Amino acid sequence: MRAKWVAFAALVLIPVFVLAGWTFRNAYLMSVIPGLTPMNPLTAVCFLSIAGAVFALGRRHRHATTVTRYVGAFVLVVGFIMLLKYWFQLDLHIDRVLFSGRLGDNRIAPQTAFNFALTGIALLTAVSKRRLLTLIPIGMTAFISALSLVGYAYGLKLLFGVPGLTPMAMHTAFCFLLIDVFITSILLLQNGIAVGRRIRITLILTIVTVFGFGTATGRIVQGVNQQQAHIISTYQIIETLDDVSQTLVDAETGQRGFLLTGNETYLAPYNQSAGALDGNIASLAALLNQDHEDGNAITKPIATLAHQKLDELSQTIQLKRAGKTQEALSIVTTDVGKQYSDEIQARLDAVEKTQLTELNQLRNNGEHDRQIALWLQAIGTALDAILLLGAALFIRQTLQQRQRAQDETAQALQTLRVEKNKSEALLQSIGDGVFAIDTAGRIVLFNPAAEQITRFTAADVIGEPYNTVLEFINDTSGGTVNEFIRQALAGKKAVMAQHTSLKCKDGFLVPVADSAAPIFNAHGKVQGAVVVFRDITRERQLERLKDDFVSVASHELRTPMGAIRAFTSMILAGDYGPVNKNLIEPLTDIRSSTLRLVNLVNDMLDVARIEAGRMKLALNDADLTALIRESVNALVPLAQEKKIKLSTSARKPIMVQADTDKIKQVITNLIGNALKFTDKGSIKVAIQPAENKHLVEVTVTDTGMGISTDNQGRLFGKFEQISSQQAGRPPGTGLGLYISREIVRKLGGDMYIKHSAVGEGSVFAFTLPLARSDAAQKAASAVAREAGMHPDQK
Amino acid sequence: MAKVLIIEDDLPYRKVYTRKFEAAGFTVESAENGVIGLEKARSFRPDIILTDLMMPQMDGFQVLDALKADAELKTTPVLVLSNLSTSEDAEKVLDKGAEGLIVKSDNEPQVIVEKAVEVMNKHR
Numbered sequence: 001m002r003a004k005w006v007a008f009a010a011l012v013l014i015p016v017f018v019l020a021g022w023t024f025r026n027a028y029l030m031s032v033i034p035g036l037t038p039m040n041p042l043t044a045v046c047f048l049s050i051a052g053a054v055f056a057l058g059r060r061h062r063h064a065t066t067v068t069r070y071v072g073a074f075v076l077v078v079g080f081i082m083l084l085k086y087w088f089q090l091d092l093h094i095d096r097v098l099f100s101g102r103l104g105d106n107r108i109a110p111q112t113a114f115n116f117a118l119t120g121i122a123l124l125t126a127v128s129k130r131r132l133l134t135l136i137p138i139g140m141t142a143f144i145s146a147l148s149l150v151g152y153a154y155g156l157k158l159l160f161g162v163p164g165l166t167p168m169a170m171h172t173a174f175c176f177l178l179i180d181v182f183i184t185s186i187l188l189l190q191n192g193i194a195v196g197r198r199i200r201i202t203l204i205l206t207i208v209t210v211f212g213f214g215t216a217t218g219r220i221v222q223g224v225n226q227q228q229a230h231i232i233s234t235y236q237i238i239e240t241l242d243d244v245s246q247t248l249v250d251a252e253t254g255q256r257g258f259l260l261t262g263n264e265t266y267l268a269p270y271n272q273s274a275g276a277l278d279g280n281i282a283s284l285a286a287l288l289n290q291d292h293e294d295g296n297a298i299t300k301p302i303a304t305l306a307h308q309k310l311d312e313l314s315q316t317i318q319l320k321r322a323g324k325t326q327e328a329l330s331i332v333t334t335d336v337g338k339q340y341s342d343e344i345q346a347r348l349d350a351v352e353k354t355q356l357t358e359l360n361q362l363r364n365n366g367e368h369d370r371q372i373a374l375w376l377q378a379i380g381t382a383l384d385a386i387l388l389l390g391a392a393l394f395i396r397q398t399l400q401q402r403q404r405a406q407d408e409t410a411q412a413l414q415t416l417r418v419e420k421n422k423s424e425a426l427l428q429s430i431g432d433g434v435f436a437i438d439t440a441g442r443i444v445l446f447n448p449a450a451e452q453i454t455r456f457t458a459a460d461v462i463g464e465p466y467n468t469v470l471e472f473i474n475d476t477s478g479g480t481v482n483e484f485i486r487q488a489l490a491g492k493k494a495v496m497a498q499h500t501s502l503k504c505k506d507g508f509l510v511p512v513a514d515s516a517a518p519i520f521n522a523h524g525k526v527q528g529a530v531v532v533f534r535d536i537t538r539e540r541q542l543e544r545l546k547d548d549f550v551s552v553a554s555h556e557l558r559t560p561m562g563a564i565r566a567f568t569s570m571i572l573a574g575d576y577g578p579v580n581k582n583l584i585e586p587l588t589d590i591r592s593s594t595l596r597l598v599n600l601v602n603d604m605l606d607v608a609r610i611e612a613g614r615m616k617l618a619l620n621d622a623d624l625t626a627l628i629r630e631s632v633n634a635l636v637p638l639a640q641e642k643k644i645k646l647s648t649s650a651r652k653p654i655m656v657q658a659d660t661d662k663i664k665q666v667i668t669n670l671i672g673n674a675l676k677f678t679d680k681g682s683i684k685v686a687i688q689p690a691e692n693k694h695l696v697e698v699t700v701t702d703t704g705m706g707i708s709t710d711n712q713g714r715l716f717g718k719f720e721q722i723s724s725q726q727a728g729r730p731p732g733t734g735l736g737l738y739i740s741r742e743i744v745r746k747l748g749g750d751m752y753i754k755h756s757a758v759g760e761g762s763v764f765a766f767t768l769p770l771a772r773s774d775a776a777q778k779a780a781s782a783v784a785r786e787a788g789m790h791p792d793q794k
Numbered sequence: 795m796a797k798v799l800i801i802e803d804d805l806p807y808r809k810v811y812t813r814k815f816e817a818a819g820f821t822v823e824s825a826e827n828g829v830i831g832l833e834k835a836r837s838f839r840p841d842i843i844l845t846d847l848m849m850p851q852m853d854g855f856q857v858l859d860a861l862k863a864d865a866e867l868k869t870t871p872v873l874v875l876s877n878l879s880t881s882e883d884a885e886k887v888l889d890k891g892a893e894g895l896i897v898k899s900d901n902e903p904q905v906i907v908e909k910a911v912e913v914m915n916k917h918r
Contacts, residue, residue, distance in 0.1 A: 551878065554879075555848065555876075555877045558897070558898065559877050561899050562807070562897075562898040563804065566806075566814075566903045567806070567810055570810060601899070602879075616881045618881065
């Protein structure tokens with residue numbers, strides 16, 4: 001935070017100081033170090049305006065976008081106009097408007113112009129939709145500025161300037177870097193990009209690459225520069241070698257002229273050379289020293305030889321002056337001088353040769369280094385571009401991920417809102433009472449229907465433990481049955497509490513159908529329970545009404561039918577006097593029709609009871625053999641009428657669990673059916689063990705007409721009668737088998753056709769649970785459960 | 795001659811049962827509801843009473859209660875004749891002291907007479 005403000009202060013103060021420098025002609029303020037390139041006043045103004053835009057952006061000022069757009073456009077235009085000058089020599093001198101009298105040759109550098117153009121683009125992109133693209137111009141600016149700083153660090157003008165043109169000022173490069181850092185951080189911050197490891201590493205790598213490659217390039221360029229200096233000094237050495245040899249030649253030329261003419265004027269070159277020789281040798285030694293060679297060691301023998309040569313020359317000159325021309329010439333002809341000269345030349349040549357070799361090598365090396373520097377720069381730039389692109393991609397990816405997450409969250413919230421509204425509307429309008437409790441059992445929700453049923457208001461009960469307010473009571477036992485709510489709180493789903501009433505305000509009891517279900521949170525942990533209950537007062541009334549209707553209807557039907565039956569029977573029995581013979585047949589028909597009607601009503605009443613689950617079964621342990629014998633005996637007279645042998649093989653008592661009346665009804669029904677469809681032969685009733693060891697099987701075997709396979713399937717349906725109308729057989733109601741099977745099923749057994757084929761007779765069978773068997777217990781509890789469902793029926 | 799009181803609101807049944815019992819040699823009195831039936835029971839002193847269940851003013855259950863509450867009549871056997879046939883109804887009349895419930899539509903008048911004779915013989 002503090003670093004940010006220091007950096008921002010620097011970004012503002014540097015241009016301010018520069019402008020002050022221009023105002024007060026202070027070189028320190030203009031160029032930091034006098035002699036270095038000063039910052040152009042327009043550059044300073046541009047930086048100040050960029051600082052303003054950055055500040056507005058960072059603070060999310062309401063005019064930030066507008067300000068940034070104007071500043072961006074301004075800077076872009078400045079950069080562009082300056083680039084026009086460098087590219088197309090179209091100089092508009094905009095950088096020379098401010099402080100025009102004091103600028104000297106100061107201009108905005110081409111790199112600076114390019115950077116401004118890039119920064120302008122960056123600012124404009126930063127407030128556009130594709131703001132992430134900002135990173136590209138920013139990266140380029142940063143690279144150029146960093147290179148400049150590296151250039152300053154190694155004194156390499158090539159990195160911060162273009163030969164012949166104003167170089168970029170050091171503090172300009174610094175300001176650009178600051179701006180880049182600011183814009184990047186604002187960009188990341190405002191896009192909420194938590195700079196992840198990948199992005200951070202990529203950015204750091206970028207910086208390392210910029211400075212690393214910049215430094216490497218700088219070092220190589222520096223080396224090349226040093227070699228350049230070396231080459232120059234080598235040239236100087238070679239030149240000096242020439243000077244030395246030329247000096248001696250000049251001295252000899254002067255001596256020869258004097259010896260031949262005796263004219264002193266010819267001695268001028270000799271005198272000059274003799275005077276210059278030491279100086280030339282000294283500078284040769286100095287140059288060689290500079291070139292890291294032992295100059296004195298090399299030059300000393302040369303100097304000695306040169307002096308010997310000069311002595312020889314001086315001797316001949318003295319002899320000539322003394323008039324001993326012959327002697328002087330004889331010295332010359334001894335060739336001593338030539339020997340000296342040759343030796344000197346040989347030594348000088350040796351030195352020159354070394355130097356030339358060195359020069360060649362230096363030239364080759366320089367070429368090589370320049371190549372490397374070029375490659376390094378190219379690779380550095382490429383790497384940098386790749387890294388920046390990578391960073392941009394990573395940031396983009398982060399952004400997209402975040403956007404996706406945001407979208408998902410927004411969608412989830414929206415769904416949640418919609419769901420919440422829906423469920424609230426549902427809870428408010430639903431006819432069922434609903435209340436919800438937390439894990440501690442405190443009521444947290446109580447809907448209007450619940451208020452209406454219980455007569456409590458939500459305000460009365462919210463926050464109260466449910467069992468202090470509401471009590472679910474078992475209708476039969478009168479005990480509290482809040483257990484199902486506790487089960488729901490324990491995480492068991494949809495526990496249905498049966499035949500209960502809810503004790504409401506002032507102890508008022510309302511019959512309810514209720515259920516409770518646990519509420520789970522996202523992690524599958526129970527958060528509470530929701531209890532739904534419905535006022536079933538009306539259902540119960542309706543049920544009673546329906547029940548009453550069936551019994552009333554059957555009663556009202558039976559009354560006249562019973563009377564008709566009684567009258568016809570009595571007339572036929574002669575209770576009203578002798579009956580006209582012609583009337584006996586129609587009266588008999590009336591009687592049988594009436595009987596049929598009575599049976600039909602009875603059967604329909606049974607069906608109605610079965611289907612309403614109101615068939616009352618009185619379960620007892622009973623001797624099945626006795627029941628069968630009783631039923632068989634009752635029907636033997638009827639069988640005898642048809643000359644059919646009806647018998648049972650049952651002898652030993654077998655205890656079953658059954659309703660004796662109902663079982664008699666079932667056996668009678670089966671034997672009755674057998675009688676109806678058998679014209680001759682026998683009907684046998686037998687008891688045998690069933691496949692299931694808990695059951696016993698009763699079979700009724702006849703020698704009647706039999707039932708086709710097709711018809712067997714429909715036989716147990718309601719109102720199904722097989723050909724009963726044919727052959728003058730007494731018509732049935734078509735309900736007997738259905739009722740019989742329902743009865744044995746409720747008793748825990750079943751009924752089926754064991755065997756039947758047309759013309760072969762039939763074997764009908766039913767099973768019953770043996771007394772005290774598992775099947776018996778199961779049947780008993782099922783019967784009890786069904787009886788419990790209608791506790792109101794007394 | 796044995797005396798029978800038939801309490802029955804339905805005229806055809808009254809007529810047919812009266813005729814049947816008379817044919818069987820009974821002295822028959824009949825009443826069309828429970829209130830009259832109780833009066834006649836006190837005055838007529840029948841050997842057996844046959845009563846319907848569903849009747850106006852006073853139903854068969856109330857008649858039974860009244861008869862069993864009457865010190866002089868409580869020993870008179872009562873057979874209930876009804877077209878109500880549920881096991882609950884049957885249990886209820888037995889609880890109230892009747893000898894049994896006969897479903898009218900399911901039984902011939904002759905069967906009823908036989909049953910009445912059987913009950914009377916048991917009580918003699």
